[in-house]
Amino acid sequence: MTVRKIEVRERVMARNDELAAHVRARLTAAGVTAINLMSSPGAGKTTLLERTLAELAEPLDIAVVAGDVQTQNDADRLSAHTGRLVQAIVTNGACHLDALQVNDALDHIDLAKTRLLIIENVGNLVCPASWDLGEKARVVLFTVTEGEDKPLKYPKMFEKADWVVLTKTDLLPYVPFDIGRAEANCLKVNPNLRFIRVSAMNGDGMSEWFEFLRFSVGPAVSA
Amino acid sequence: MHELSLAIEIGRLAEEKLGPAVARCVAVGVDVGTESGVEPSALEFCLEAVLSDPPWKGARAVLTTPPGDIFQVTWFEVEDDDSP
Numbered sequence: 578m579t580v581r582k583i584e585v586r587e588r589v590m591a592r593n594d595e596l597a598a599h600v601r602a603r604l605t606a607a608g609v610t611a612i613n614l615m616s617s618p619g620a621g622k623t624t625l626l627e628r629t630l631a632e633l634a635e636p637l638d639i640a641v642v643a644g645d646v647q648t649q650n651d652a653d654r655l656s657a658h659t660g661r662l663v664q665a666i667v668t669n670g671a672c673h674l675d676a677l678q679v680n681d682a683l684d685h686i687d688l689a690k691t692r693l694l695i696i697e698n699v700g701n702l703v704c705p706a707s708w709d710l711g712e713k714a715r716v717v718l719f720t721v722t723e724g725e726d727k728p729l730k731y732p733k734m735f736e737k738a739d740w741v742v743l744t745k746t747d748l749l750p751y752v753p754f755d756i757g758r759a760e761a762n763c764l765k766v767n768p769n770l771r772f773i774r775v776s777a778m779n780g781d782g783m784s785e786w787f788e789f790l791r792f793s794v795g796p797a798v799s800a
Numbered sequence: 801m802h803e804l805s806l807a808i809e810i811g812r813l814a815e816e817k818l819g820p821a822v823a824r825c826v827a828v829g830v831d832v833g834t835e836s837g838v839e840p841s842a843l844e845f846c847l848e849a850v851l852s853d854p855p856w857k858g859a860r861a862v863l864t865t866p867p868g869d870i871f872q873v874t875w876f877e878v879e880d881d882d883s884p
Contacts, residue, residue, distance in 0.1 A: 578879050578880065578881060579879070579880050580826060580877050580878070580879050580880075581877070581878050581879075581880050582875050582876070582877050583817070583818070583875060583876045583877075583878060584874065584875050585817055585873050585874065585875060585876065586872055586873070586874055587813055587817070587872055587873050588870075588871065588872045589806055589809055589810055589813065589830075589871050589872060589873060590871060592809065592812075592813075671802070671805065672802050673802060675805075703837065704802045704837075706837060707802070707836075707837045707838075733835070733837045
């Protein structure tokens with residue numbers, strides 16, 4: 578018996594990245610902008626989306642893919658705010674969405690009637706950062722009830738993000754959260770990050786968030 | 801905790817590259833970059849499980865941790881039966 582060594586050098590994420598490229602091409606061909614919404618559990622992804630759908634579901638032709646670890650609760654909550662399709666992905670314990678799941682979800686969405694696709698990822702600041710889903714922009718929600726050092730503890734998530742939305746700002750008077758320090762910590766790990774401060778509860782800053790979404794989608798192209 | 805799905809993907813990749821020779825594979829080399837977001841000890845634990853499940857016959861996982869965000873399968877060691 579002799580032992581033979583075979584060199585390969587194959588990236589483990591190669592298959593996901595190929596699928597993400599495929600998703601990106603599908604979306605581009607259909608003129609759909611996709612946003613990957615990520616955060617720790619409880620940062621307010623679903624509530625922000627509820628308000629967003631109530632305001633923009635029709636004008637921006639929004640479709641939603643909602644990832645949930647075990648239930649269909651988030652998709653049900655979102656469906657209550659829009660007649661447009663909310664496609665649920667129950668991950669059965671998996672900690673993130675991958676490009677294959679998103680590609681399969683696209684089969685259930687009428688892309689020709691969609692301009693903005695929002696992907697609500699699984700609540701987790703670690704794993705989703707590693708998986709490209711074919712999105713155009715990555716948005717991380719960072720809530721004022723968390724520690725200001727979250728970006729330093731979870732650098733990969735903030736490194737890979739394009740925008741940070743600081744949520745639940747209506748709670749600022751009641752928590753010892755220094756929003757300036759939080760944003761400075763974000764910029765330490767990624768100097769290109771941009772910020773929006775919102776309260777989905779009292780509406781503060783929501784117009785800026787809506788403006789960001791309108792700008793991301795661009796003007797409607799008449800068929 | 802996605803190390804198990806990464807371990808399964810490494811197994812799939814190896815089967816694609818080696819075909820039936822996976823049964824004779826005795827070691828798999830993986831580079832797990834320090835910035836890759838992958839926990840080497842968790843991956844090693846999961847790989848051990850994947851590499852002892854058929855068609856595998858208990859290959860060793862050899863992990864190295866170079867700097868950077870590299871995460872790749874670098875090599876396989878396969879035992880060849882060279883008896884006449």
